[in-house]
Amino acid sequence: MNRIISLVYSLTLILALLFVHPAEAxxxxxxxxxxxxxxxxxxxxxEAIAVNNQIPGPTLHLKEGQPVIINVTNRLSVGSSxxxxxxxxxxxxDGVSGVSQxxxxxxxxxxxxxxxxxxxxYWYHAHTGLxxxxxxxxxxIIDPKTSVPYHYNKDFVV
Numbered sequence: 001m002n003r004i005i006s007l008v009y010s011l012t013l014i015l016a017l018l019f020v021h022p023a024e025a026x027x028x029x030x031x032x033x034x035x036x037x038x039x040x041x042x043x044x045x046x047e048a049i050a051v052n053n054q055i056p057g058p059t060l061h062l063k064e065g066q067p068v069i070i071n072v073t074n075r076l077s078v079g080s081s082x083x084x085x086x087x088x089x090x091x092x093x094d095g096v097s098g099v100s101q102x103x104x105x106x107x108x109x110x111x112x113x114x115x116x117x118x119x120x121x122y123w124y125h126a127h128t129g130l131x132x133x134x135x136x137x138x139x140x141i142i143d144p145k146t147s148v149p150y151h152y153n154k155d156f157v158v
Contacts, residue, residue, distance in 0.1 A: 027067040030060060032082070034104075034126075034136055035075035048135040049076065049126070057124070057138025059157055064119045064145045070112040072104060079103025080136065082112065083127040087140075089114040097128040119144035121157075 037050035051057025062068055074080045081103050083095035093114045094100035104110040125137035139157040 027069055028062065030068065030070045031073070032057065032070060033073045033075055034080050034082075034131075036077075037135070039135075049131050050135055051138055054138075055135035057136070059139045059141060059155075060124070062116050062140065062142045064116050064142055067113070067115045071109055072112065073109045074104040074106055076131075077106055078129070079105055080126060080128050080131055081110070082124050082136070084112070084114075084122070084124050084140070086120075086122045087114070087142075088117050095124075095127055099127075103128055116142045118142065 032051050033053075034049060034051055035053070037048050037053060037055065039046055039048045039055065048055055060070075070082075072080075072082055079097060079102075081095045081097045081101055084093070089112075091100050093112050095112070097103040101110070119142045122140040122142065123137060124140055125132040141155055141157075
C-alpha cells in the first residue's frame with residue numbers, strides 16, 4: 001500500500017511540475033549605448049567612453065529569477081563588449097571579446113539574454129582593450145526573489 005501511495009505522490013508531483021507553472025516573470029528590457037564622450041576631469045579635455053552618456057554607466061537594477069534582455073549598441077569606432085562581473089550567465093553572454101563572444105562591431109547591436117540566479121551587488125565593464133579604464137563600466141544591483149527582513153530607503157553605489 002505504501003508503494004502505491006508513493007507512486008501516486010510521485011506522479012502527482014511530476015504532473016504538477018509539468019503543467020502548473022508559477023506566474024512567469026516578465027522579461028526586463030534594458031537599452032545601453034556605448035559611445036565616446038568628451039570629458040575634462042583635470043583641466044585637459046580628453047576622450048572617454050560612456051554608457052548612455054554617463055561615466056560610470058547607469059546602475060542597472062535586476063531581480064533574481066527575472067529574465068533580462070540587455071541591448072547594447074556600439075557607437076565606438078572599434079569593437080566592444082560588456083562583461084557581467086561575478087554573474088552566473090550562459091558562457092555566450094559573458095562578454096569577453098575573442099573568448100566568449102565576438103566584439104560588437106561599430107554601429108552594431110548585441111542582445112545579452114540571461115536570468116540572474118543570485119542577488120547582490122555586482123558591476124559590468126568592458127573586456128576589450130582599455131575601454132574599461134576609459135569609462136565603460138557601471139554598477140549592477142540584483143534584488144533577491146524574496147523580500148529582505150530589514151527596511152532601507154535607498155541603495156548607494158560606492
